[in-house]
Amino acid sequence: METVRVLAPSGMLGAGWDHATVERGIALGADVISIDGGSTDSGPYYLGAATAKTTAKAVARDLRSLFTAAARAGIPVIVGSCGTSGTDAGVDWVAGIAAGVLAEEGLDLRIARIYSEQNAAGLKEYLDRIHPLPPLGELDAETLESCTHIVGAMGHEPIVEALRAGAQVVLAGRATDTAVAAAYPLMMGMPAGPTWHAAKIIECGGQCTSNPRAGGVLATIDADGFTIEPLDPAVSCTPISVAAHMLYETADPFEMREPAGTLDVRDARYTAVDDRIVRVEGSRFHVAGQYTIKLEGARITGYETVSFSAIRDPRILADVDAWAELMRALIAQRVRQTLELADDEYAFDLRLYGHNAVLDDLEPESGPPREVGVMLLVNAPDQATATAIAKVANPLMLHLPAPGMDYLPSLAFPFSPAEIERGAAYEFALNHVVDCADPAELFRTEPGEKTHA
Structure with missing residues (x-):
């Protein structure tokens, strides 16, 4: 042809x-x-x-x-x-x-x-022929075994x-x-x-x-x-x-x-x-x-529960970063007190959509936002724990005042119940090639x- x-x-x-x-x-x-x-x-x-x-x-x-x-x-x-x-x-x-x-x-x-699809047992035979791509390091058998699924491209x-x-x-x-x-x-x-x-x-x-x-x-x-x-x-x-x-x-x-x-x-x-x-x-x-064949693998990092509320209160939004800093500190404090969990036994992320949630410190615009969506994302070793942490945070997501405020604001939950279980969360564990x-x-x-x- x-x-x-x-x-x-x-x-x-x-x-x-x-x-x-x-x-x-x-x-x-x-x-x-x-x-x-x-x-x-x-x-x-x-x-x-x-x-x-x-x-x-x-x-x-x-x-x-x-x-x-x-x-x-x-x-x-x-x-x-x-x-x-x-x-x-x-x-x-x-x-x-x-x-x-x-x-x-x-x-x-x-x-x-x-x-x-590849299996960990079979790839162990190739370990001396598998090389990392940046930023990962050398591959070991434990990482292979941690993956729920591995494919070769x-x-x-x-x-x-x-x-x-x-x-x-x-x-x-x-x-x-x-x-x-x-x-x-x-x-x-x-x-x-x-x-x-x-x-x-x-x-x-x-x-x-x-x-x-x-x-x-x-x-x-x-x-x-x-x-x-x-x-x-x-x-x-x-x-x-x-x-x-x-x-x-x-x-x-x-x-x-x-x-x-x-x-x-x-x-x-x-x-x-x-x-x-x-x-x-x-x-x-x-x-x-x-x-060479590139390997891709993913493994479970924990279980996630998400909660979402929205802020329109101008006093909070005048310094929403200070409000978020207080929120993070209070969530950690109440989880320690109520659930008796150490800080390294779970993780959570607070993202302010409408205020630097996408670009963070790279955001070129300045000035207070008019409204902000607050997403709380909790990751824990099991689903029940992740949801329990989100529930501990629930009153804060609804009523937390900013520093210096002398009244409880009412923020807006879009869902009832406010906690949504996302199930298992995954991460990529392999970025390697095999000869x-x-x-x-x-x-x-x-x-x-x-x-x-």
Whole structure:
């Protein structure tokens, strides 16, 4: 093939799009449809709990759009990081939804599942080949065992193997966002530099366009470079909008590491073909001396209860920082007195929304706010303790006067009860890479049979 056209309908499966944009991509000659099913963007909970961020109905709606269009065109569909975090449960969850959609539509497609979840016992055998990424240190067996779920971020190779084995739909576990879009073009012989760069640009669908909400994009890759075209005729790509995507989720705007090597766009040139389409040339890919797979793991840090109230009292808001300092001191004091808990047996955070809750000391504006939302977030070893601490704080959240006030104010609880149990809280525990001799050695593929209505 002299060119490969990759259709990226959106940045995430379940986000939704106008089906007409997918049909337009098919009409423009798309050779493959690729879409990301998730990432670590939404925090550690989805990996730690192996739970999807999206709802099943939204995923089914999007898969129906992709499967019906791809089946008519005879092209494959690739989904990466299924179920948000790419756990085995996430792959099976998406596969179950996919099977239902295919049955309802009377389609007959072969689905391959690629599993990327790892277990602590197996990874212990790799400890001498696992290296930390900043800011973490060396990995030990105890950290591995503390994780509820661990995944490896696959490159394009396992996806290519599944396609070569005859898969028409590939449902992959955790994968780099770019590997999902790069797999088919690389399999068809497209050069690595343009392929990886194009994959990076289209990983978030229409984010590289003048209207990210209007749908996805089509990347056409050839021997010398690639072009990016929006799927909505009313939307445009510009050299700036395309080049700017190298600033997104990268530590270096000129380099991006993949398992097999590094994308280098220092010499890339972005040219407007017309008022909608951009041409990119000069991208390079440097093959690494060692193939590596990034590991992601999450573990429970405790259990959380949250409470929220709102302040409109101008005397409190005149120096709300002093009020918050008093609140923190009184909560700690009453927890010691009432629950007999030491300060190191729990943790809480008091955030003032409307007053530096987002930027904190970096906030450039000054002056008292008109109203503030006060969020109390408690973390404790068990749910009952977290809720008990929030209940101890309840009278303070409702009636605490500022220093110097001679009356009890009434603040506003938006909920009854005021305490909301959030359940287990998670943190990312792994930011490491493992040296691999075989790009597929950490992954397991089930080729699957054709589905039947």
